[in-house]
Amino acid sequence: MTRFFLPVFGVTALMFAGAPFVIADAPYESTMLLVQKIFYFHVPAWFVMFTAIFISGIWSARYLFKGDRNADRVAFAAAEIAVVFGLMGLVTGPLWGRKAWGVWWQWDARLTMALLLEAIFIGYLLVRKYGGPGSEKLSAAMAIFGMLNVPFVYISVNIWRTIHPKTSVVPTLGPGMFGAFWFSVIAFMLLFALLMHLRVRLEQQRAALDDLYLAEEP
Amino acid sequence: MTMLKKLSVLFLTVLLTGAPLLASQPPGGAATDGFVPLDSLPPQEQLPAAPLLVTAYAFVWVLLMAYIWSIASRLRKVEAEMATLQRRTPGAAGR
Numbered sequence: 001m002t003r004f005f006l007p008v009f010g011v012t013a014l015m016f017a018g019a020p021f022v023i024a025d026a027p028y029e030s031t032m033l034l035v036q037k038i039f040y041f042h043v044p045a046w047f048v049m050f051t052a053i054f055i056s057g058i059w060s061a062r063y064l065f066k067g068d069r070n071a072d073r074v075a076f077a078a079a080e081i082a083v084v085f086g087l088m089g090l091v092t093g094p095l096w097g098r099k100a101w102g103v104w105w106q107w108d109a110r111l112t113m114a115l116l117l118e119a120i121f122i123g124y125l126l127v128r129k130y131g132g133p134g135s136e137k138l139s140a141a142m143a144i145f146g147m148l149n150v151p152f153v154y155i156s157v158n159i160w161r162t163i164h165p166k167t168s169v170v171p172t173l174g175p176g177m178f179g180a181f182w183f184s185v186i187a188f189m190l191l192f193a194l195l196m197h198l199r200v201r202l203e204q205q206r207a208a209l210d211d212l213y214l215a216e217e218p
Numbered sequence: 219m220t221m222l223k224k225l226s227v228l229f230l231t232v233l234l235t236g237a238p239l240l241a242s243q244p245p246g247g248a249a250t251d252g253f254v255p256l257d258s259l260p261p262q263e264q265l266p267a268a269p270l271l272v273t274a275y276a277f278v279w280v281l282l283m284a285y286i287w288s289i290a291s292r293l294r295k296v297e298a299e300m301a302t303l304q305r306r307t308p309g310a311a312g313r
Contacts, residue, residue, distance in 0.1 A: 020275075038271055041274070088277070091277050092274040095271075095274040099265055195289070198293065201293065205297060205300065209299055209303070216306070216307045
């Protein structure tokens with residue numbers, strides 16, 4: 001466990017404990033009122049998912065082209081975290097949409113692409129679990145493919161007609177909302193760093209266990 | 219230009235610009251009558267925001283706690299297995 005883990009854990013725990021108060025204190029959005037506060041954890045969850053996907057994609061490329069086994073472990077850890085935070089975004093979004101749009105789900109460009117991105121990384125985990133020998137390379141290719149989809153998911157709201165709010169929402173937030181939003185983003189990013197640390201450690205321990213089994217064989 | 223010509227030009231101008239203006243008016247009647255103020259909706263149609271917000275917030279917490287528990291549980295299992303293996307084959311620990 002690195003010496004940064006406990007201080008980062010303390011700061012993250014404090015931020016998550018304070019987050020409900022910061023979010024409650026943020027001003028109401030004029031048209032959506034209370035339900036808009038879902039935004040303060042819906043959007044940071046996507047930020048974490050996109051970051052995790054980029055890490056998974058870049059480290060997968062490193063594994064594929066340089067054969068670095070440790071890079072594969074980092075990529076696997078990041079892919080699992082991407083699925084968890086993607087699920088968070090996919091569940092909190094419709095809860096907001098039900099009130100804002102009157103429907104739980106709409107098959108428009110942004111929502112459909114986000115669902116497909118989540119499906120790609122669920123596929124990644126399934127390939128890792130059930131793919132047998134060589135599944136690491138196949139899943140690494142999937143992670144790179146998934147990473148290339150992220151920019152399209154992000155800008156989809158600006159290119160296609162969609163009911164989802166555009167990317168211009170975050171830069172134009174009012175002062176009270178801006179602070180609360182970035183507070184949530186930092187808390188989520190710190191949590192992501194902690195989860196990555198633990199998840200990579202799990203993969204390293206699994207690798208060490210495999211080495212022990214190999215050493216035991218006559 | 220005589221007064222008659224001036225009046226003719228004015229009449230034609232009004233006629234030509236007025237037709238598109240009339241055509242671009244929003245349709246009245248049934249289409250606009252369909253909108254009802256939110257407050258006048260029956261109670262079962264007025265969707266409260268608080269349960270949706272609480273559900274979203276609770277889901278985030280439950281998912282995070284479950285995931286952290288899952289990582290900790292897998293880590294404990296692997297470390298216990300490693301400890302067992304190291305006890306069984308002391309020479310392997312140093313490799």
